[in-house]
Amino acid sequence: MPRDTLTTEQIVRTAIELLDDEGLDGLNMRSLGKRLGTAATAVYWHVKNKDNLIQLAGDHVWGEVELPDLDAVDWRTAATTMATGLHAMLSRHPWLVQAFGSHLFHGLGKARHDDHSLAVYETAGFAGTRADRAAATVFTFVLGNVLGASAMASLTRRLNRDGGDAEALIQDTMAKAVEVAMRFPRLRTRLETPPGTDYAAAPDQTFEFGLQALLDGLETQLAGLRASSVATPGGREGPSN
Structure with a gap:
């Protein structure tokens, strides 16, 4: 070209x-x-260079995350949609998770996402730094949930690039991990429960369960803030930090 x-x-x-x-x-x-x-x-x-290209690519993929219409859905549906979309995007692009540790990302794509995320939690009823904390907590949960898959993708590529049989090496390591785990009662019970499960695999719907539990906690905080606001003279909310 x-x-x-x-x-x-x-x-x-x-x-x-x-x-x-x-x-x-x-x-x-x-x-x-x-x-x-x-x-x-x-x-x-x-x-300019490779680092500049990674920064541009990293910002571009943020546009894949759906930003729900806050006038059409409630805050919790919007939060679930954004978190699920972020999880899917990071899973499609595991290199981005790895790049967080070596590159500083900025740009319209990420800024648009971050601004809308704050709007979700402000719509819910969080104000000031509470909205920032809520958004950051959900983001951190999503990021932590995809770290394992990202690390495995990186490890598999490295093993194959070094001339090894990545699948065989991983299976051998897993067999050794299972051998160690069998010495502990709760791990042994799970390993022996049919059908056999991969020792390293999380149970089905772990991400969904964790996300809804996290949003439950935020909803409980909101209820407490509303109750505190009603109890405060003049109906004013207390300090946000």
């Missing part, structure tokens, strides 16, 4: 595809240029 027909949008979308397939370590200008059908040097007319 000639340099003058390339666009930053094309480069970013192709970089995301490459990152999804090969991870952070697999992204380089030579591989990207090959996918684009152009010389690697042509990419530099549109992006």
Whole structure:
């Protein structure tokens, strides 16, 4: 593809595809240029360097998270929709989770998401720093929930790249983990419960269960804030921190 027909949008979308397939370590200008059908040097007319490209790609994928209409749904439905969408996006792009530890992300995509997330919790009734804490708590829960899958994707790529049989190595490690776990009664009970379950696997719907439990807690806080507001002279809410 000639340099003058390339666009930053094309480069970013192709970089995301490459990152999804090969991870952070697999992204380089030579591989990207090959996918684009152009010389690697042509990419530099549109992006500064690899770090700049990762930042652009990282901000772009935030646009995949649905931002529900707060006039059409209640706050809890909106919070569930956004958290579920974020979980799905991070699961599709495990490299982004890994990149959080080595890159600083900013841009319209993430800012739009973060602003709407705050609006959800302000609509619920949280004010000031309470809205920030609620949004941050849900985000942290989602991020923590996808860390395992992201780490496994990175590990599998590294093992395969180093010439090993990733599947065999992982299975061997799991067998050893099961052997150790069998020495503990609660773990042994779960391992022996038919049908057999993967020792490393979380029970079905763990994410859904945890998210709803977290939102239950926020709803309980809201009820307490409302009760406190009613009890306060003048009906004013107390300090937000």
